[in-house]
Amino acid sequence: MPSAALAARTRIAPLPQPPLRVFLALGLGTAGLVATLVLALVASRVASDRLEARIEAELGDLARTMAGRLDRGLFERWRDMVILAENDTIRDPAVPVERKRRVLRRAQETYPDYAIIGLIDANGRVAATSTSALEGIDVAHRDYFTRGRDGPFVGDVHDALLLATLKPNRDPADLPRVLDIAAPVRDDDGHLVGVVSGHLDWAWSRAAEASLRESAAGQRDLTPLVVARDGTVLLGPEHLRRTGLPADLPADLPSIAAARAGRSGTAAEIWPDGRRYLTGYRPSRGYRDFPGLGWTVLVRQDAGTAFAAVSDLRRQILLWGLVVATVAAGIGWFAAGLLARPLRRLAIAASALGRGEPAAIPASAVREAQAISHALTSAADALRRQEAERRAADARQELLIHELNHRVKNTLATVQSMARQTARSAASLADFTGSFEARLLAMSQTHNVLTANHWEGAGLRGILSAELEPYAAGRADRIRLDGPPVSLTPAVALPLGMAIHELATNAAKYGALSVETGQVAVEWRVAWQAGSETLSLRWRESGGPAVVPPARTGFGTRLIRTSLERELAGEVRLDYAAGGLACLIAVPLAARTQAA
Template sequence: MPQPPLRVFLALGLGAAGLVATLVLALVASRVASDRLEQRIETELSDLAYHMAGQLDRSMFERWRDMLILAQDDTIRDPGADLARKRRVLRRAQDTYPDYAIIGLVGPAGRIEATSTGTLEGLDVGHRDYFVQGSRRPYVGDVHDALLLATLRPGRDPADPPRVLDIAAPVHAEDGTLAGVVLGHLDWAWARGMEASLREASHGRRGVAALVLSRDGRVLLGPEDLAGRTLAGHLPSVAQVQAGRDSTAAERWPDGHTYLTGYRATRGHRDYPGLGWAVLVRQDASEAFAPVAELRRQILLWGLVVATVAAGAGWFAAGLLARPLRRLAVAAAALGRGEPMQVPATAVREAHAIGHALGAAARMLRQEAAERQAADARRQLLIHELNHRVKNTLATVQSMARQTARNAASLEGFTHSFEARLLAMSQTHNVLTANHWESAGLRGILAAELEPYAGGRRDRITLDGPAVALSPHVAVPLGMAVHELATNAAKYGALSAEDGRVVVAWEVRDDALHLRWRESDGPAVAPPARRGFGTRLIHASIERELGGRVGLDFAPGGLLCTLAVPLAAREAA
């Protein structure tokens, strides 16, 4: 029986080894890649829950602040103010914030004095939580059915009353006594906007649904088949949220389906304490992990393709190995016959060269992989930093637009003031951009704001102080404050007169920047009758955002403003 040639043995051995190794590697790669993809999908759902919880907290903080601002209105605080004026203030507040079903003022005795709609006035609500608690401190109550409001809406089914949240704040008169409580019934339909925002943030993922649960696990917002149901005790994720944990879990829901659920608790925002809501973002597990199954199929398919190619390559490699062996056999046969032989040269040397080349290639690939990983890490860092800064800038512009509109007497006035403030912000951003957003020089910020008012005269604007580098979180609010001072000086102060002068001096002591703004040789100064928006913006920028101090002295000879800003000021949330 003839023996098979060496090439057959080598081809079968190499082909079988390559096939097995390729399949094993494909299975391992499939498992590793699937695990990472599952982790990424779980992280995305958890991030969606985090995003919606943060939006709820920030939005509720805005509504909370609405009542605090309304409680400071001079007409609302004046017990002797005309009832019609108070109604107009309340109606204007509701027109500004249409998410409220009704806004009212409750007198210190517990009776409703005025409302934005003119209804419910005279009703005794002294026993209600929003009055009892709201007369002591700012108060927010959880979602509940507004049975009384349902009777005021013609055509509304009494069995389906509107759902509202109660937000209240105490009103104190000039002498510090309680003048009443401002109350807003926030329509829960407002929360539907959160769902739309979540759908945008989910980037088109199919089957994603968001739920908001009260502190006791009752569904406040979510699919219609779950509205009003209590999920506490039925889902591990609810128990985890109530225990203060945030994560993602695959769990079976009451409808019998298994969902991948990301969960997070709301924790409030700034001085708004939060209501302890739980945010759940779920997706059917089969849909959530569909990319994982598809990835596994693709890896196995390509593994089979590679294994087949490896078997063919084994056959070819066996031919390459068998050829020098045949030559050695021919040489050995010639030697046995005593004939001259020619021994194949450099067989081992070639293998050594190939091994050396492969080693060099492997080192090069490892180096390239490390460089790509470092580049990816830098790109992700830049993306997160850009996202963070864009969000902060948009939040600042939104607040500035709202406050400017609230204090503008006309569209033209709003446009002029808003564009000026945007330009001030952009000038500070230009200084920061020139320094790669690492820091900005105080002198550069002041020069950018004040040079347009110098009129080519060096003695008109004086800047005196050492070089101070400011972080972006300090530079932007401080730049806005300086812009308001410059604008006020140009309109009413020293810079409105031909011979007026402004001297800005600063120093650093006790880890804080102390800046002194003095105007002279301008019109006579008198204290303003009320605090304008510019003054409020200066206080908000320095005191609220940076934790600093503001001093304003309206001396007859010229305004004196002193600012104290901690250089390690925290970044606003």
């Protein structure tokens, strides 16, 4: 007995066994923590790589965009000189110098970034300029003359030494920089009569730089650079400009070397200043017929600034990964309690049954059905939203179809009425065909003007020019248009365009436009009448045959009155004065906006 008691006292008590909830909580929490951290690291790496690729692509796109804008801009100026060289006033040696000077001045006013535009005679002497300066000097040795005689020419950026002589006290370090653009001027027989040359102020490039910065809003420390074929920095930081490639911009820099090899893209590179930059590069390749000048366009940004968003993204993903992992561990503890509670209740009931005591078997809730219900509810909500969006899209499509049908029916009704009325007044099939085709062409010209403005309106001057330009015969004084910018709604533009066509056709057959000395003046203004804006347009003919009032009202007159008085509630007055027909048209403008 003493030995048994001693053994009982010295027996080691068993360690308490932890409950099931602890095992489940530890297992679920650890698994959730590890899985969340791994996913956070993977997501951080994938998202960072994609964001870096997007940032690099955006910088490359900026370089490509700027190179494209420079090439297209030079192509337009190159085309300016080609068009100017075809001007009849410029080509005719007999035209006085003052008239040539006016043409050059208008060309410079159209695009004021030209420092000067000049006409050089076949001997290399400046005959006329847009500013009247430098006339009479000999430029036969200049590239823009020697090479411009053979075809369109664009020279690279250089100091404008001749223009600098106009301001003798100018700081030598502040010489104007220009690009020379030239084109040959030839007479009708193809003989060279001179060269037109425009000197484009290099400050023009600042517009492309400003546009680049505007399109890259939100990106800091962007530095665009343009490097000429000979290594001169044309655009960039002040300390680099007007120099060849200095020590801090070597020609073997990966971005410059790749661009000169004809490639485009983005490079992360260490510059000689020791800083790492992300550089987008693109060689200029010209545009359409313009071959380009072999420039290299760079858009540089400090790599730390460029990839700041990547670092922030990584930190945020890791931080949220830790937060989610902690929450997952808590959820695991709670879920372990939900799993262990029914088991514990069953264990208590089983223990009571084992002791022979009565026990109630607890029921358990089936949560899978509830989860499926939630999923189906979410899916049903998504389907209802999609159905609502589909119905809205169908309604928009139906509205567009109705609008299209309405416009087509109106157009067909107009064409049908035009055909019927033309047939009544036509003397023969050929007469009907000519008149009907002319009226259809007039309608199509107005439609073209409206289509160019997305059927939101059409400028009155554009409609008048489209109808009357064929009758000008190349003379600026034959047709005169005078009035403020006015935009017409399609409902007003179509009838008014047809009316102008009828007046022009009548003038070409019987009136002022039927003789060489005839002239037509169209004047208009907009004023308030009866509480709304009204367009008042006056058509006057002069210099033509004597006007005799018609014995009967023709289809053209009926068309004008029908389209303007009936359709637009306007007013038309015709005055058959002996000196020339005059027509006064007053049309209310239901919805008027200023033309661009």
